[in-house]
Amino acid sequence: MESSEKHLNILLFSGDYDKCLAALIVANGAMEMGMTATIFCAFWGLFVVRDVDKISMEDKNLYEKMFSSMTPTNAERLPLSKMNFAGIGKSMLLNMMDDNHTPHLQDFLEGARKKGVRFCACKLSLEIMGFKPEELLEGIEVIDVKAYLEDAADANIQLFV
Amino acid sequence: MESSEKHLNILLFSGDYDKCLAALIVANGAMEMGMTATIFCAFWGLFVVRDVDKISMEDKNLYEKMFSSMTPTNAERLPLSKMNFAGIGKSMLLNMMDDNHTPHLQDFLEGARKKGVRFCACKLSLEIMGFKPEELLEGIEVIDVKAYLEDAADANIQLFV
Amino acid sequence: MESSEKHLNILLFSGDYDKCLAALIVANGAMEMGMTATIFCAFWGLFVVRDVDKISMEDKNLYEKMFSSMTPTNAERLPLSKMNFAGIGKSMLLNMMDDNHTPHLQDFLEGARKKGVRFCACKLSLEIMGFKPEELLEGIEVIDVKAYLEDAADANIQLFV
Numbered sequence: 187m188e189s190s191e192k193h194l195n196i197l198l199f200s201g202d203y204d205k206c207l208a209a210l211i212v213a214n215g216a217m218e219m220g221m222t223a224t225i226f227c228a229f230w231g232l233f234v235v236r237d238v239d240k241i242s243m244e245d246k247n248l249y250e251k252m253f254s255s256m257t258p259t260n261a262e263r264l265p266l267s268k269m270n271f272a273g274i275g276k277s278m279l280l281n282m283m284d285d286n287h288t289p290h291l292q293d294f295l296e297g298a299r300k301k302g303v304r305f306c307a308c309k310l311s312l313e314i315m316g317f318k319p320e321e322l323l324e325g326i327e328v329i330d331v332k333a334y335l336e337d338a339a340d341a342n343i344q345l346f347v
Numbered sequence: 348m349e350s351s352e353k354h355l356n357i358l359l360f361s362g363d364y365d366k367c368l369a370a371l372i373v374a375n376g377a378m379e380m381g382m383t384a385t386i387f388c389a390f391w392g393l394f395v396v397r398d399v400d401k402i403s404m405e406d407k408n409l410y411e412k413m414f415s416s417m418t419p420t421n422a423e424r425l426p427l428s429k430m431n432f433a434g435i436g437k438s439m440l441l442n443m444m445d446d447n448h449t450p451h452l453q454d455f456l457e458g459a460r461k462k463g464v465r466f467c468a469c470k471l472s473l474e475i476m477g478f479k480p481e482e483l484l485e486g487i488e489v490i491d492v493k494a495y496l497e498d499a500a501d502a503n504i505q506l507f508v
Numbered sequence: 509m510e511s512s513e514k515h516l517n518i519l520l521f522s523g524d525y526d527k528c529l530a531a532l533i534v535a536n537g538a539m540e541m542g543m544t545a546t547i548f549c550a551f552w553g554l555f556v557v558r559d560v561d562k563i564s565m566e567d568k569n570l571y572e573k574m575f576s577s578m579t580p581t582n583a584e585r586l587p588l589s590k591m592n593f594a595g596i597g598k599s600m601l602l603n604m605m606d607d608n609h610t611p612h613l614q615d616f617l618e619g620a621r622k623k624g625v626r627f628c629a630c631k632l633s634l635e636i637m638g639f640k641p642e643e644l645l646e647g648i649e650v651i652d653v654k655a656y657l658e659d660a661a662d663a664n665i666q667l668f669v
Binding site: 250332 | 514516526527530533534537538540541543601604605607608610664665666667668669
């Protein structure tokens with residue numbers, strides 16, 4: 187199968203519910219077609235791969251503690267990029283997704299992990315935000331921007347989301 | 348001509364006036380150079396390809412009706428991504444574009460359609476938002492994420508806007 | 509070295525501090541790996557390459573003057589894309605970056621210029637915004653969308669930021 191050799195690379199910068207949903211739907215689709223896929227989570231995209239049960243306040247400085255306590259703890263709690271877009275709210279979007287029997291972000295995330303999407307976290311972003319590798323979901327690789335670039339340069343599709 | 352074989356693929360996720368403008372300017376430029384171009388409209392990007400004269404309230408549930416009546420009905424009514432960016436408003440941007448004799452979004456959209464850009468609408472996004480294929484501009488193909496990925500994997504340039 | 513032939517192309521549309529930071533970190537990383545990199549600044553991305561000391565009010569019409577006086581004058585003054593994201597502000601992000609000894613946007617910009625990233629400004633965007641080529645940092649090429657597409661079509665990685 188021709189597409190079995192093809193590779194998708196997504197730099198997930200955004201922490202918006204709808205954008206993360208789009209990224210994961212594309213990655214799931216790619217895996218189902220026999221492509222391989224890497225999602226490199228940087229900046230706000232790190233919130234998608236944090237493990238809510240492992241967040242620790244130990245060894246964090248004041249800013250890191252404040253930041254950690256204020257920010258969304260897992261994927262389902264992310265805000266919409268267009269919270270006020272024409273008045274639509276996240277609960278309304280979720281209701282519309284439910285009516286259509288569309289899975290939620292958390293489901294697409296679990297699907298992508300089961301299908302073998304390679305999830306990576308940006309080392310520099312982790313350091314800036316004061317997140318520890320232990321606070322991430324199991325199996326998330328911590329890599330630097332050069333390792334991201336190597337993966338992206340060999341991909342057939344690269345997206346910045 | 349070497350560039351006649353080249354292909355551009357844009358996943359238009361955004362419904363912001365300025366981002367849609369950028370996507371359409373790039374697609375128009377590509378066509379003028381002899382490239383081919385596909386724009387896959389998903390989520391908020393669907394608003395670019397809705398036909399204001401065909402919007403129907405029939406067979407919509409409550410959420411879909413609310414959503415349909417609140418959201419922008421055509422491309423020209425889309426908001427700016429930076430509505431408050433340093434105080435600039437959309438009317439000011441449009442005035443500046445007029446002073447420079449730059450066409451508006453609607454003009455770039457019509458130009459892209461005349462030049463033969465392939466416009467596609469994301470099947471899942473349509474379902475979630477409760478838009479019917481009949482509510483789209485004429486000639487918009489409804490395809491799924493896998494058909495998008497096939498087009499994107501064969502493109503020389505892929506952008507997520 | 510295999511990667512010495514590889515090329516990165518970024519269309520920098522955004523004028524958000526965090527997104528510009530991401531773009532410049534990726535471009536710096538690419539140069540350090542022996543890749544080449546082009547950053548094509550369009551719309552709000554033009555603010556990254558404006559020279560604060562060269563901004564002139566001469567020969568500008570009323571809109572251009574208003575716009576010029578209201579918008580950020582250099583890279584360090586750009587806002588965050590998520591100014592209100594969970595309450596985090598730009599000063600807090602900068603403090604966290606300082607704690608981690610991470611350089612600021614201005615430093616990454618200077619690093620990228622020293623390493624030889626090709627910086628281009630979008631001709632049409634300049635015209636719409638009423639910026640003159642003389643108001644840009646030294647060595648910024650002014651090119652049109654077709655020249656951007658030629659560069660992007662030959663790149664191994666294309667990103668829309």
